[in-house]
Amino acid sequence: MKFTLTGTGSVKGCPVYGCDCPACIKAIMDPFLRRSPASALLESDGELILIDAGLTDIQERFPAGTLKQVLLTHYHMDHIAGLFSLRWGSAFKISVMGPDTSDAPVELMKHPGILDFSQTTTQFSPFSINGVKVTPVPLSHSRPTFGYVFERNGRTLAYLTDTLGLPDETLTFLTSNPLNVMIIDCSYAPDMSEPPGSHNNLKDVMELHQKIEPSRTILTHIGHELDNWMNANPLPKDIEAGHDGLVITL
Numbered sequence: 001m002k003f004t005l006t007g008t009g010s011v012k013g014c015p016v017y018g019c020d021c022p023a024c025i026k027a028i029m030d031p032f033l034r035r036s037p038a039s040a041l042l043e044s045d046g047e048l049i050l051i052d053a054g055l056t057d058i059q060e061r062f063p064a065g066t067l068k069q070v071l072l073t074h075y076h077m078d079h080i081a082g083l084f085s086l087r088w089g090s091a092f093k094i095s096v097m098g099p100d101t102s103d104a105p106v107e108l109m110k111h112p113g114i115l116d117f118s119q120t121t122t123q124f125s126p127f128s129i130n131g132v133k134v135t136p137v138p139l140s141h142s143r144p145t146f147g148y149v150f151e152r153n154g155r156t157l158a159y160l161t162d163t164l165g166l167p168d169e170t171l172t173f174l175t176s177n178p179l180n181v182m183i184i185d186c187s188y189a190p191d192m193s194e195p196p197g198s199h200n201n202l203k204d205v206m207e208l209h210q211k212i213e214p215s216r217t218i219l220t221h222i223g224h225e226l227d228n229w230m231n232a233n234p235l236p237k238d239i240e241a242g243h244d245g246l247v248i249t250l
């Protein structure tokens with residue numbers, strides 16, 4: 001399976017509108033440093049699954065007929081904004097799976113257009129898409145949120161955003177099987193967090209990395225403050241920053 005990070009930004013993205021910090025100025029000058037809303041694309045058996053839909057140019061990226069499945073972690077706007085225009089397409093349905101839709105915006109549920117929300121995901125109830133086993137795992141966020149563990153041919157990748165720490169049952173699940181790649185929310189530099197806290201900072205991620213011991217930990221949902229911190233400090237061993245367009249092949 002091939003996994004591409006289509007977005008690695010925090011809710012504010014990078015550059016942050018109107019911000020003149022060094023990270024945002026660099027991102028204005030160099031498109032490679034820009035961060036779109038956190039999202040990813042899983043390719044398996046020639047089919048595409050978009051994980052989260054905060055990108056507002058989904059229609060341009062995926063011509064009609066190429067995208068049949070979207071998997072959502074939760075219903076915060078930076079993870080679903082792209083669905084609002086996509087739904088007015090014509091001709092074919094796109095399946096959108098995620099946590100219970102009682103948490104989804106009323107506007108989207110009332111007028112879903114071509115989006116089919118009939119299937120929801122349930123924690124620790126694995127299902128299979130395009131030959132990949134997918135297990136939803138609960139995360140610790142300000143609203144109901146699932147991470148997803150993808151498994152194929154004995155290779156495993158966990159996509160864990162948005163979260164602050166992990167619930168005990170998720171930690172137990174992740175530590176009981178070898179994990180090749182962990183992609184995880186790291187919105188903040190080590191010394192900062194937002195009150196009341198619903199995203200990891202780098203210290204939180206380091207603790208989880210030590211407990212779970214994946215072969216590779218990749219940061220996503222990165223805020224401009226962390227980009228500024230990374231410009232001055234190296235990341236710990238075995239932890240790397242994701243960037244938009246990063247491809248992981250397993």
Ligand SMILES: [Zn+2]
Nearest residue numbers: 011076078162
């Ligand atoms: Zn988010």
Ligand SMILES: [Zn+2]
Nearest residue numbers: 019021024224
């Ligand atoms: Zn900035």
Ligand SMILES: [Zn+2]
Nearest residue numbers: 074076141162
């Ligand atoms: Zn969120």
